[in-house]
Amino acid sequence: xxxxxxxxxxxxxxxxxxxxxxxxxxxxxxxxxxxxxxxxxxxxxxxxxxxxxxxxxxxxxxxxxxxxxxxxxxxxxxxxxxxxxxxxxxxxxxxxxxxxxxxxxxxxxxxxxxxxxxxxxxxxxxxxxxxxxxxxxxxxxxxxxxxxxxxxxxxxxxxxxxxxxxxxxxxxxxxxxxxxxxxxxxxxxxxxxxxxxxxxxxxxxxxxxxxxxxxxxxxxxxxxxxxxxxxxxxxxxxxxxxxxxxxxxxxxxxxxxxxxxxxxxxxxxxxxxxxxxxxxxxxxxxxxxxxxxxxxxxxxxxxxxxxxxxxxxxxxxxxxxxxxxxxxxxxxxxxxxxxxxxxxxxxxxxxxxxxxxxxxxxxxxxxxxxxxxxxxxxxxxxxxxxxxxxxxxxxxxxxxxxxxxxxxxxxxxxxxxxxxxxx
Numbered sequence: 398x399x400x401x402x403x404x405x406x407x408x409x410x411x412x413x414x415x416x417x418x419x420x421x422x423x424x425x426x427x428x429x430x431x432x433x434x435x436x437x438x439x440x441x442x443x444x445x446x447x448x449x450x451x452x453x454x455x456x457x458x459x460x461x462x463x464x465x466x467x468x469x470x471x472x473x474x475x476x477x478x479x480x481x482x483x484x485x486x487x488x489x490x491x492x493x494x495x496x497x498x499x500x501x502x503x504x505x506x507x508x509x510x511x512x513x514x515x516x517x518x519x520x521x522x523x524x525x526x527x528x529x530x531x532x533x534x535x536x537x538x539x540x541x542x543x544x545x546x547x548x549x550x551x552x553x554x555x556x557x558x559x560x561x562x563x564x565x566x567x568x569x570x571x572x573x574x575x576x577x578x579x580x581x582x583x584x585x586x587x588x589x590x591x592x593x594x595x596x597x598x599x600x601x602x603x604x605x606x607x608x609x610x611x612x613x614x615x616x617x618x619x620x621x622x623x624x625x626x627x628x629x630x631x632x633x634x635x636x637x638x639x640x641x642x643x644x645x646x647x648x649x650x651x652x653x654x655x656x657x658x659x660x661x662x663x664x665x666x667x668x669x670x671x672x673x674x675x676x677x678x679x680x681x682x683x684x685x686x687x688x689x690x691x692x693x694x695x696x697x698x699x700x701x702x703x704x705x706x707x708x709x710x711x712x713x714x715x716x717x718x719x720x721x722x723x724x725x726x727x728x729x730x731x732x733x734x735x736x737x738x739x740x741x742x743x744x745x746x747x748x749x750x751x752x753x754x755x756x757x758x759x760x761x762x763x764x765x766x767x768x769x770x771x772x773x774x775x776x777x778x779x780x781x782x783x784x785x786x787x788x789x790x791x792x793x794x795x796x797x798x799x800x801x802x803x804x805x806x807x808x809x810x811x812x813x814x815x816x817x818x819x820x
Contacts, residue, residue, distance in 0.1 A: 398783070401790045406756075406774035407797050409790050410783045413450060414762035415464070417471040421781060426475045427591065427757040428677040428778075430669050430769045432485035433468070436461040436535060443786050451785055452763075458526045458533055462547075465539050468762060469584075470549035475760065479591045481676045482552075482584040485560070485664065486536035488576075491527045536580040543584055556583040560668070561644040581668075590676075593690050597675040598636030634695065634738035639671070650766060656795060658788045663765065669772040670806045673759055677778060680754025685746040689754055693738045767793030775803035776810060 398412030398420040410420055414433075434441065434453030441451050452468070455461040472482055527533055543552045558581040565577030650663045678688030743750055756779040761769035764782035766789065773780035774797060782797070784790055796802060 401787070402794050404798050406778075407770045407780035407782060409764070409767075409770070409793055409797070410781065411785070411787060411790055412783050413785060414452070414468045414783055415471060417468075417760075417762055417783065418474050420783075421475040421760065423474050424477050425758060426472075426760045426781070427477055427480050428673060428759045429472050429476060429480070429482040429484075429762070430672050430759065431483075431761045431763045432664055432765070433465060433763050435487045436489055436533075438487075438489070441786055441789070443788050448785065458535060462535065462539055462542060466542055466548040469543055469552075472760070472762060473549055473552065473586060476586060478587045479589075480586070481555075481590055481592075482582075483558075483672050483676070484539075484582045484584065485579060485668075486539060486582070487579045488535050489533050491529055491531045491533055536582070540580075540582045540584075543582075550586070552584045552586060553588060554582060555585055556641060557581070558583065559642045561642055563644055563646040565647075591678060591688055592676055593678065594638060594675045595635050595691060595693075597639055597671045598633065599639055601637050635693070639675070643668075643671075652792055652795065652800075656792055658792045663768045666768060666772050666802070666806050667809065669759075669769045670776070670809060673769075673773055673776050673778060674810060677757040677759055679743065679777060680756055682745040682747055682750070682752050683755055684752040687745040687747075688757070689743040689745050689750065692741050692744045694741050696737045696739070764793055765789055767796040771797045771800075771803050772806045775806045 398410050398416065401409040401411040403409070412420060434451060436453055436455070436458055438453060440447045440454065447454075452464045453461065455464060469482070469484075476482060540554055540557070542548060544554045545551065560579045560581060562577045562579070565575070568575045645665045645667055648663065648665045652658065678690065680689050681687065682689060756777055758781060759769065759773035759778045760781040760783070762783045764770060764784040767782055770780035770782035770793060780797070782790075782793055784793065
């Protein structure tokens with residue numbers, strides 16, 4: 398591995414994801430966010446030519462999975478015990494025993510025949526893996542292998558997040574549903590790990606249900622009021638916990654012609670923004686070495702004997718009261734209780750927070766177009782971007798340091814923070 402470019406907040410590395418430990422120190426990474434190439438989907442290029450060693454070009458699905466587990470084992474070695482991994486994978490349908498060539502993929506379109514010259518012929522078959530027309534189940538085969546020890550020490554699968562693609566591509570099928578989702582898997586090395594999910598709580602879409610009676614006690618209120626709210630089926634003033642289906646649209650990726658790099662669509666910047674905000678600290682205290690985490694003061698507001706308004710928009714229309722993502726305005730004759738929260742700053746193990754911080758480290762071992770590195774740098778983390786293609790490293794360098802496309806992630810984060818401060 399060699400350093401392709403090192404700038405403030407990000408290092409771009411030309412190297413193989415199966416050999417991460419040659420450059421990255423063991424247990425030095427706080428968060429890994431990545432999307433490996435999918436099996437037999439496309440050929441990535443360097444200077445217009447297919448290059449060897451790229452994952453996704455294996456002869457069989459089994460070899461593809463083994464390669465992914467090899468990379469995951471390397472990732473686990475460089476990940477801190479307190480860290481998390483988020484892996485995005487798409488699935489694929491079997492084509493059975495019929496030879497699968499790139500002419501099958503591009504059909505006989507004369508406009509695409511020149512493109513065939515850049516790609517190696519693919520004569521692989523799937524007959525020994527699953528039957529023809531069957532969904533292969535590659536994402537879940539990968540995840541189960543991770544918890545079964547195929548990627549070194551068994552990992553903990555904390556969650557599956559479904560990416561619901563709001564603008565998913567059409568499919569020419571008439572005998573099954575159209576697929577418009579992919580999986581993200583949340584893997585950890587230890588049962589306890591860093592998480593600050595309050596940073597990415599979401600607005601409620603309804604006011605508290607009258608039937609949801611609070612079990613909130615005075616002792617619980619003084620001990621940890623923020624933690625008690627969700628368990629008590631009452632609205633948390635910071636918003637609701639993120640759920641396991643995230644609806645996001647694909648984003649177009651526009652790059653200047655002078656780069657001379659053919660590229661494929663990048664996943665939305667909102668994915669790494671939410672994952673980095675929720676599962677990596679804003680910084681580590683240089684005195685106590687503990688992560689700085691946001692702190693809030695909670696105040697229980699008495700019973701409100703008014704009718705609930707189910708949406709923020711309706712509350713604004715009525716006027717008055719608290720109109721934050723976790724609280725709802727009310728008028729009328731019903732009653733419910735509310736807790737307000739006030740952000741008081743960041744805290745660590747020190748009595749004060751005068752000591753400076755050092756940034757958390759975010760790694761993408763399949764860096765591609767640089768989406769993760771760009772967002773990580775924009776959010777004040779130290780980004781490590783690894784890729785085999787010098788073409789994509791050139792694109793990532795432009796995107797991370799020169800494009801200005803990071804502004805969207807910063808703006809969304811500032812909007813979320815402002816909503817919290819206004820509660």
